[in-house]
Amino acid sequence: MRVVSLVPSLTEAVAVSAPGLLVGVTDWCTHPADLGDAVRIGGTKNPDVRAVVELRPDLVIANEEENRAPDLEALRAAGVEVLVTEIRELPQALGELDRVLVGALGLQRPQWLDRAEEAWARVEPLGELTAFVPVWRRPWMVLGRDTFAGDLLARLGVRNVYAGHPERYPRVPVEELAGSGCDLVVLPDEPYRFTAGDGPEAFPGLPAALVSGRHLTWYGPSLSEAPQVLAAAVRAAL
Numbered sequence: 627m628r629v630v631s632l633v634p635s636l637t638e639a640v641a642v643s644a645p646g647l648l649v650g651v652t653d654w655c656t657h658p659a660d661l662g663d664a665v666r667i668g669g670t671k672n673p674d675v676r677a678v679v680e681l682r683p684d685l686v687i688a689n690e691e692e693n694r695a696p697d698l699e700a701l702r703a704a705g706v707e708v709l710v711t712e713i714r715e716l717p718q719a720l721g722e723l724d725r726v727l728v729g730a731l732g733l734q735r736p737q738w739l740d741r742a743e744e745a746w747a748r749v750e751p752l753g754e755l756t757a758f759v760p761v762w763r764r765p766w767m768v769l770g771r772d773t774f775a776g777d778l779l780a781r782l783g784v785r786n787v788y789a790g791h792p793e794r795y796p797r798v799p800v801e802e803l804a805g806s807g808c809d810l811v812v813l814p815d816e817p818y819r820f821t822a823g824d825g826p827e828a829f830p831g832l833p834a835a836l837v838s839g840r841h842l843t844w845y846g847p848s849l850s851e852a853p854q855v856l857a858a859a860v861r862a863a864l
Contacts, residue, residue, distance in 0.1 A: 627731065630683040631655065632673055632693050636711070636726060639846040640687070643727055643736040650681045657840070657848075673697055679704045687726055689713065715777040716746055719845035742849035749853045751783025752860055755809045757835075758787055760825065761795060762818045766803060770796045775842045779812065782857055804829050810863050814839035835863035 630650035631637040637655040640648055648664045652673065655661065665681060668674040670692045678686060678701060686708045688698055698708050709730050711722040720743055727733045757779065759769040769776050770791035779786060787808055788796060803811070811829050813820035816839030820826075826834035837859040841852040 627685065628681065628683045629731070630667065630678050630681055630686045632667075632670055632686060632688045632697075633711070634670070635844040635846045636687050636689070637661070638844070638848070639723055639727065639736075640731070642738065642847050644731065644733050647731065649683060650678055657844075657846075675700045675704070679706060683707075685709060685730060687711070687730070713774050713845055714772050715774060716781065716849075719774060719849070723845060738847045738850055742847070742852075745850050745853050746781065749781055749857075751781070752857060753783050755784045755860070755864075756787050757784050757808050757810045757812045758798075758803055758806055759812045759814070760803070760818070760820065761814065763800075763820075763825070763828070765797050766800050767795050767797050768803070770794045774845065775814075778842060778852065778856065782853065782860065784810075784812065784860060800828055804832070808832070810835055810860070812837055812842075812860070814842050816840070816843065833863040835859045 627647055628649045629640060629647045631640060631648060632652055634655045637651045638657040641658050641661060650667045651661055651664045652670050653666050653668060654670055667677045671694055675697055683706060686701055686706055688708055688710045690710050690712045701708050713719045713722055723739055728735050761767055768788050769786055770788050770793045772794055776786040776789050787806055810833040812835045813825045814837050837856055840848050841855045
């Protein structure tokens with residue numbers, strides 16, 4: 627089977643589960659480090675549709691948030707089968723991974739998926755903490771409603787104060803964020819690369835948890851270690 631992945635998380639999930647299936651991946655697909663002979667076909671938002679078609683894939687796997695509908699429609703118009711995932715919370719992620727790997731690709735359910743499910747089932751919340759989660763600056767944007775990352779944090783006992791916002795990624799003035807009265811700010815290293823020297827200084831006096839974006843936003847093999855990694859980052863901040 628020949629597979630093209632337009633989603634970094636799904637690229638890792640397929641590559642770890644069945645090395646050799648992937649013939650095309652995006653420029654943002656960084657895990658695992660060795661993707662063999664897979665051709666880079668552009669970004670998640672601007673894939674080279676012609677290059678994908680020329681790879682003659684049996685299946686293109688995509689995501690309704692990360693990929694644009696016009697690109698997926700163009701692939702279908704060219705006769706390519708496209709499977710689109712929707713992932714807004716952990717149970718949905720586990721189900722969609724099973725649908726892709728077992729249902730669509732015909733693989734045996736991978737052990738890492740079982741380990742991920744078990745790891746999250748054992749999670750003990752850190753408490754009843756409140757936080758906001760910037761994903762960009764200039765302008766400042768944060769996690770809003772209905773996000774996978776927000777769901778993971780909630781399971782760890784960290785409530786996103788903007789989870790009820792009508793937008794999924796609202797722009798919020800930094801002054802409002804700094805005065806939100808939260809217990810901490812959670813700063814991932816993607817899509818914006820927040821670091822110890824770029825981000826925390828905007829919120830003086832507020833504990834800042836610098837977290838791995840891959841463990842917070844990716845749905846794949848990293849899910850099995852994400853509870854421990856994310857909890858450790860929050861504890862270190864507090």
